[in-house]
Amino acid sequence: MAAKYSAATNKGASTSDGLTVDSVAKVDTSETYFCVEGNVIRTSQNRISVNAYGSVTINSGCSWQLCVSTNGPNHASYYLTNKRSDGSVVVFEVDAALHKQIMDAAVQQRLMPGVPGDPNAPKIVDPNQGKPSISLELPKVWDRLIEQNSSKARVLTKEEFINEFGK
Numbered sequence: 106m107a108a109k110y111s112a113a114t115n116k117g118a119s120t121s122d123g124l125t126v127d128s129v130a131k132v133d134t135s136e137t138y139f140c141v142e143g144n145v146i147r148t149s150q151n152r153i154s155v156n157a158y159g160s161v162t163i164n165s166g167c168s169w170q171l172c173v174s175t176n177g178p179n180h181a182s183y184y185l186t187n188k189r190s191d192g193s194v195v196v197f198e199v200d201a202a203l204h205k206q207i208m209d210a211a212v213q214q215r216l217m218p219g220v221p222g223d224p225n226a227p228k229i230v231d232p233n234q235g236k237p238s239i240s241l242e243l244p245k246v247w248d249r250l251i252e253q254n255s256s257k258a259r260v261l262t263k264e265e266f267i268n269e270f271g272k
Contacts, residue, residue, distance in 0.1 A: 135198035135256065139181035139238075140173045143192025153195045155258040161197050163248040170242040171251075172230075175204065178270040180235030185263055194266045197258035203250055211241060 142151050152171055154162045163171060174180035181194050199207075211227040224244065231240040243251070261269065 134201040136175055136201060136204040137178075138173045138175050138197055138199050138251075138255075139178060140171070140195040140197075141181050141184040141189050141192050142195060143189050153197075153258075155195065155197075155260055159197075159255075159257050159259070161195070161252060161255045161258045163252055165245055165248050170228075170244055171248065172240070172242055174235065174238045174240045175199075176237055176239045178238065178266070180231065180238035180240045181266070182270065183235035183238075185266060190263065192263065194261045194263075195258060196261055196266075198256045199251060200254035200256075203254040206250075207241070207243070207247065208239075211239075214242070 140153050142153065152164050152167055152169075154164070156162060174184075185192055185194060207227050210223075210225075211229050212222060213232075214228045214230045225246045227244070227247065228242040229239060230242050234240070
């Protein structure tokens with residue numbers, strides 16, 4: 106998780122960037138998300154564009170859900186190495202509150218028989234690959250929220266990804 110502050114241990118104590126513990130709770134934090142793109146396979150087409158200011162735009166015209174991973178680079182590394190060796194990785198930050206909302210709503214990809222699923226719920230997929238990362242399929246209802254709550258986006262080649270994340 107990328108935090109925009111240093112934690113202080115005592116209430117009222119100052120952090121290295123001048124915040125007090127009383128105000129730290131008001132500072133936004135974010136979670137890093139990864140999206141491996143490339144190739145002509147339907148789920149890996151270029152769905153995300155990085156904007157000049159570091160936010161993302163999601164191509165909602167694609168009929169497939171947005172596939173991302175979070176909780177570390179391991180799943181992106183697995184996918185880049187084993188499934189999309191010619192691909193690139195879009196790395197971006199998602200506001201912590203939205204990340205929590207996504208994770209709270211997430212369900213297993215394969216629900217119990219007879220239990221109706223919420224079509225707008227994020228699905229946890231590929232649970233046995235790239236742990237401790239969590240791989241998600243996000244329905245289109247999440248596209249606009251991610252666009253509005255993303256930052257620090259960049260596109261990395263496989264080599265750049267390996268250099269930065271060591272995987």
